[in-house]
Structures are given as C-alpha cells and as structure tokens.
Amino acid sequence: MSKKVLLMGKSGSGKTSMRSIIFHNYVAKDTRRLGATIDVENSRVRFLGNLVLNLWDCGGQDMFMENYFASQREHIFRNVEVLIYVFDVESRDIEKDMHYYQDCLEAILVNSKNAKVFCLIHKMDLVQEEMRHRVFEARLNELNTRSEPVKITAFATSIWDESLYKAWSSIVHSLIPNVKLLESHLQNFATICEADEAVLFERTTFLVISHCTKMDNTDIHRFSKISNYIKLFKMSCSRAQAQFKSMEIRQADFAAFIDVLTANTYVMVIMSDLSIEPSATKMNISVARKHFE
Numbered sequence: 698m699s700k701k702v703l704l705m706g707k708s709g710s711g712k713t714s715m716r717s718i719i720f721h722n723y724v725a726k727d728t729r730r731l732g733a734t735i736d737v738e739n740s741r742v743r744f745l746g747n748l749v750l751n752l753w754d755c756g757g758q759d760m761f762m763e764n765y766f767a768s769q770r771e772h773i774f775r776n777v778e779v780l781i782y783v784f785d786v787e788s789r790d791i792e793k794d795m796h797y798y799q800d801c802l803e804a805i806l807v808n809s810k811n812a813k814v815f816c817l818i819h820k821m822d823l824v825q826e827e828m829r830h831r832v833f834e835a836r837l838n839e840l841n842t843r844s845e846p847v848k849i850t851a852f853a854t855s856i857w858d859e860s861l862y863k864a865w866s867s868i869v870h871s872l873i874p875n876v877k878l879l880e881s882h883l884q885n886f887a888t889i890c891e892a893d894e895a896v897l898f899e900r901t902t903f904l905v906i907s908h909c910t911k912m913d914n915t916d917i918h919r920f921s922k923i924s925n926y927i928k929l930f931k932m933s934c935s936r937a938q939a940q941f942k943s944m945e946i947r948q949a950d951f952a953a954f955i956d957v958l959t960a961n962t963y964v965m966v967i968m969s970d971l972s973i974e975p976s977a978t979k980m981n982i983s984v985a986r987k988h989f990e
C-alpha cells in the first residue's frame with residue numbers, strides 16, 4: 698500500500714535536510730552540503746510491512762513552485778495522503794511564504810480533499826530558547842486562521858534536536874492503517890511482560906510507532922530523544938562495521954531492554970520490578986515476535 702506524502706515549502710527551508718536525516722541516515726551537519734532540489738525528487742521508503750511512503754520532496758525555488766500550481770497542478774496535488782509544509786522560522790518574507798502555503802492548500806482542497814496537513818515551523822534552534830514557545834504560538838495562531846477550513850497539526854522542529862523525530866513520528870503514525878490493532882497487541886504484550894512501558898519503533902528510521910504505559914498522563918513524545926540517540930548509535934555501530942541488534946540498561950530502579958521485534962520494528966520494554974529475571978523479559982520478547990509479524 699503506497700501513500701503519497703508531499704513535502705513543500707520555500708527553498709532553503711530544510712525539506713531535503715529532514716528527509717535525509719529521517720530516511721537516509723544523514724547526521725545534521727551533513728545537510729550543509731545539500732544542494733537545492735531541482736523540481737521534484739521522489740523517494741519510496743518501505744515502512745511497516747506493506748506500507749510504502751511515497752515521498753515527493755518538491756524543490757521550493759520560485760520557478761518550481763509556480764510550475765506546481767500551473768502546468769503540474771493535478772500531477773502534484775492529486776491522491777495526496779499527507780501534506781507537510783515546512784516554514785523557515787527565520788524567513789524574512791513571511792507574506793510570500795503564506796501566499797504559497799495558501800495556494801498549496803487551495804490545490805489540495807480541490808485535488809485531495811481528505812489529505813492531512815502538517816505544518817512544521819522549522820530551524821527553531823535559530824530562535825533564542827526562551828522565545829521559542831512564544832514564537833511558535835504566534836505562528837500557530839496565524840496558520841490556524843489562514844488554513845480555514847482545513848484543520849492543521851503543527852510542530853516546532855529543528856534538525857539539531859529530537860523535535861524532528863517528534864514531528865515525523867506523529868506524521869507517520871497518522872499514515873499507519875492498522876495502528877489500533879498494533880496498539881492493542883502492544884498493550885497485551887506489556888501486560889504479559891509486567892512491563893511499566895513498551896514502545897514500538899520502526900526499524901530503519903527509529904520513529905516511534907506506538908507506545909503503552911501504566912502511568913497516567915504520559916506523553917508519547919518523551920521517546921523522541923531515544924529515537925534520536927539510538928539512531929545515532931546505530932549509525933556509529935555501522936561505521937565500525939558492527940550491527941546494532943539489542944541493548945540492555947540496568948539502573949537501581951529500572952531496567953530497559955531494546956531488541957529487534959519484527960523485520961520492520963524494534964521494541965523497548967521498561968521494567969521497574971527488578972525481581973523479574975532479564976532472561977524472562979527477553980523470552981517474552983522472543984515469544985511476542987510471531988504476534989507482531
């Protein structure tokens with residue numbers, strides 16, 4: 698099952714950078730070498746099982762943008778499942794950005810009226826830390842107004858921290874067809890293991906797909922940091938010609954296990970009952986595999 702995802706925004710806003718980090722194992726500093734995208738770059742990324750993300754990274758220079766709205770309109774905007782619009786928070790021409798964004802929404806409304814829309818206020822690292830929340834809220838307000846009648850989801854992002862994983866986990870989560878079933882499998886698994894928490898990560902991107910917890914009011918996005926760190930650790934392993942397979946962390950008050958679950962997923966299990974033998978948890982993970990395949 699292939700899902701079309703449009704990645705749009707003005708030239709230099711960071712589209713190819715984020716795609717390269719999440720899907721093609723770049724680290725943030727490597728993105729400085731990227732050139733401008735010419736027209737549209739398509740990439741197909743096999744995600745979970747039979748889910749394929751068909752990413753359209755649309756170069757943002759004016760001449761390309763004008764073309765998308767004119768001669769390529771239907772070709773670009775039809776059958777879109779998700780539109781991701783990237784705004785450079787430091788952009789000096791917000792009016793022009795908004796103008797392109799609204800043109801895009803208009804074309805989406807006509808050609809793919811059920812598409813979900815995500816707006817990323819990107820390069821947040823360039824804004825002083827104490828100002829970030831305020832800047833984001835102001836942009837969000839303006840975007841909500843300008844997007845009417847479309848309901849949007851917005852994130853503040855930067856390639857320099859885990860905020861990028863937080864946003865992309867949420868985007869990908871919205872595309873997984875049987876996510877409720879996956880969640881209930883994970884819940885059963887956590888109960889059987891007597892785990893405090895269980896988290897499912899996609900294997901190559903390490904994006905969070907699903908999580909369950911015994912604690913109240915927890916936020917799925919707490920795990921974005923783990924996505925970021927493990928992904929970097931996996932890349933260091935492969936540079937050293939080793940392959941990351943599993944990890945076990947023991948602290949005074951909890952133990953964490955990260956292990957391959959299926960061909961496309963890793964699972965992380967958090968246990969606070971340290972009287973449960975690690976071998977029992979590992980056995981549970983291995984027995985669970987067939988239920989998730």
Ligand code: GTP
Pocket residue numbers: 706707708709710711712713714715728729730731732733734735755756757758819820821822823854855856857
């Ligand atoms: P086009 O292909 O022309 O549409 O541009 P693009 O949106 O794909 O931009 P690209 O990803 O090529 O990024 C342009 C520059 O922005 C690169 O030098 C990146 O290193 C930089 N960049 C991307 N994301 C961030 C970020 O979160 N923070 C900062 N400070 N720089 C970023």
